[in-house]
Amino acid sequence: MPADHRPILLSGIQPSGELMIGHYLGALKNWVGLQADHDCLFMLVDLHAITVRQDPAELRRRCLDFLALYVACGIDPSHSTVFVQSHVPTHAELAWVLNCFTYMGELGRMTQFKEKSQKQELNVSAGLFNYPVLMAADILLYQSHLVPVGEDQKQHLELTRDIAMRFNNLYGETFRVPECFIPPVGARIMSLQDPTSKMSKSDPNPRSYVALLDPPDLVRSKIKKAVTDSGTEVVFGNDRPAVSNLMTIYSSLTGHGFPAIEERYQGKGYADFKADLAEIVVEFLRPIQDRYHAIRSDKSELTAILKRGAEAALARSRPTVAKVYKKLGFIAAS
Numbered sequence: 064m065p066a067d068h069r070p071i072l073l074s075g076i077q078p079s080g081e082l083m084i085g086h087y088l089g090a091l092k093n094w095v096g097l098q099a100d101h102d103c104l105f106m107l108v109d110l111h112a113i114t115v116r117q118d119p120a121e122l123r124r125r126c127l128d129f130l131a132l133y134v135a136c137g138i139d140p141s142h143s144t145v146f147v148q149s150h151v152p153t154h155a156e157l158a159w160v161l162n163c164f165t166y167m168g169e170l171g172r173m174t175q176f177k178e179k180s181q182k183q184e185l186n187v188s189a190g191l192f193n194y195p196v197l198m199a200a201d202i203l204l205y206q207s208h209l210v211p212v213g214e215d216q217k218q219h220l221e222l223t224r225d226i227a228m229r230f231n232n233l234y235g236e237t238f239r240v241p242e243c244f245i246p247p248v249g250a251r252i253m254s255l256q257d258p259t260s261k262m263s264k265s266d267p268n269p270r271s272y273v274a275l276l277d278p279p280d281l282v283r284s285k286i287k288k289a290v291t292d293s294g295t296e297v298v299f300g301n302d303r304p305a306v307s308n309l310m311t312i313y314s315s316l317t318g319h320g321f322p323a324i325e326e327r328y329q330g331k332g333y334a335d336f337k338a339d340l341a342e343i344v345v346e347f348l349r350p351i352q353d354r355y356h357a358i359r360s361d362k363s364e365l366t367a368i369l370k371r372g373a374e375a376a377l378a379r380s381r382p383t384v385a386k387v388y389k390k391l392g393f394i395a396a397s
């Protein structure tokens with residue numbers, strides 16, 4: 064790749080569960096929007112995915128499914144570096160080092176760890192606890208300027224910044240301290256079945272989310288059966304979490320602001336609004352699904368993208384590890 068002076072942008076998604084509309088609106092949409100003006104690295108974070116048990120055959124298949132979806136959503140692998148985390152050994156190497164500069168107290172305060180460990184209770188792995196340190200390594204390895212994520216990852220980004228500053232204070236300027244990009248609308252899409260909890264691919268009830276590969280009739284039925292608030296008006300507000308969540312999806316996909324949506328549905332009920340939203344989602348997904356099916360069938364092209372991506376990512380991340388090892392006092396291998 065030629066020398067590039069654009070800011071470095073990095074992000075990733077775990078290839079577990081199904082890629083769904085929350086990922087798209089919170090992350091992927093912004094990756095695509097920021098792609099032209101940034102030097103981008105997009106990952107499939109399989110090392111993170113194994114913090115909960117995965118079926119090996121499914122994990123293998125899903126990595127390629129997710130890659131094809133990245134491309135179908137608009138990620139251009141000829142412009143951006145797209146790779147699988149486990150293909151690039153520097154991630155695990157730097158994560159180990161950063162573990163020695165992260166405190167148990169900091170990791171214990173992570174909301175996502177508290178939530179996930181409560182669900183699992185028995186056999187909470189050290190990997191789940193250390194998860195944010197690997198994420199910090201992902202980001203700091205590439206001297207990233209910007210990390211576009213949904214709201215739930217903000218705390219992990221703050222920890223990454225703290226670790227970077229701590230290391231820099233001890234050893235002199237080593238890591239760039241990254242900025243977080245959180246979209247103004249769509250950073251936290253809520254479950255269609257419970258608007259007080261985040262839409263999640265690991266939700267056991269698939270009616271709580273719309274997957275990017277859901278067929279049109281399933282999308283229509285999921286949106287039709289989404290819970291609503293008491294009352295009938297299509298109005299945005301804290302006292303109406305369910306309709307506000309649906310309005311957020313509507314707004315993110317159409318670009319219409321909340322006042323315009325409220326005006327359009329004045330005097331109409333939830334049913335009209337939901338029927339229109341379902342068609343908006345179906346029409347939004349249609350071209351993505353068409354592209355996905357074409358791309359997914361070309362396994363050799365997908366494998367080639369990942370090979371190129373892993374080579375580029377490894378070459379770019381090696382100097383950071385070398386710098387860190389030198390600062391720590393490790394003697395050079397040659």
Ligand code: TYM
Nearest residue numbers: 074075076077085086089090198201212213250251252262
């Ligand atoms: P993950 O795989 O849980 O989610 C991927 C991205 O999707 C966003 N997201 C959402 N946004 C809005 N509403 C939702 N309901 C919703 N659910 C998920 C997430 O905020 C995230 O941006 N630790 C990360 C992956 C990761 C990473 C990184 C990200 C590993 N290393 C380095 C950035 C940089 C994760 O588990 O995301």
